[in-house]
Ligand SMILES: Nc1nc2c(ncn2[C@@H]2O[C@H](COP(=O)(O)OP(=O)(O)OP(=O)(O)O)[C@@H](O)[C@H]2O)c(=O)[nH]1
């Protein structure tokens with residue numbers, strides 16, 4: 001079988017499992033699931049931890065933390081008190097629907113209460129995770145102000161599949177020659193429907209709007 005055929009088969013199997021995951025999430029009372037995707041170091045975990053602190057006592061959140069190696073990010077999230085399940089892919093550059101299925105079952109065994117929000121932090125990678133549906137409602141693409149305005153047009157698959165873009169590390173803008181409008185234009189040239197948030201987990205800039213979006217269930 002050609003490499004392309006094998007890849008198509010793998011993706012078709014993943015899509016079927018992702019559809020089953022979607023049903024599993026609904027049956028378990030998950031109101032909404034999001035999949036955080038970006039390059040390594042964009043600030044997914046930092047944003048997540050800051051977000052969880054703001055959502056504490058307001059909505060029920062659960063987290064699945066994907067990494068190639070180490071449970072470091074899961075430990076950072078666990079420190080907030082929010083239920084978290086780690087997935088160590090052991091080399092794979094993305095989470096797949098089967099990994100998320102197992103992780104969610106383990107999370108639900110330990111914390112059976114319904115969740116308003118399930119957050120899945122994907123493996124740091126701008127390419128592979130875009131092709132793998134995990135059963136989420138929204139893919140959230142993160143890009144930091146240090147990564148360059150051209151990323152959406154160089155890595156369009158993610159920005160095409162995402163419904164939301166979060167621009168991170170906005171506190172660094174005064175130190176950089178970074179054209180925020182150009183980044184947004186580039187992202188919307190790939191996907192005009194993208195909703196854009198500009199945040200700094202460090203200073204709190206833009207966090208109210210982002211947290212409100214999560215609390216209200218999107219749309
Ligand atoms: N200045 C600034 N630095 C930030 C911000 N958010 C994250 N960082 C820094 O960026 C680095 C990477 O942050 P992480 O949150 O670990 O990034 P990540 O996307 O989860 O990384 P991986 O899980 O390895 O892909 C850390 O040194 C953070 O302190 C921010 O809002 N402002």
Ligand SMILES: [Mg+2]
Pocket residue numbers: 044045046073121
């Ligand atoms: Mg992380």
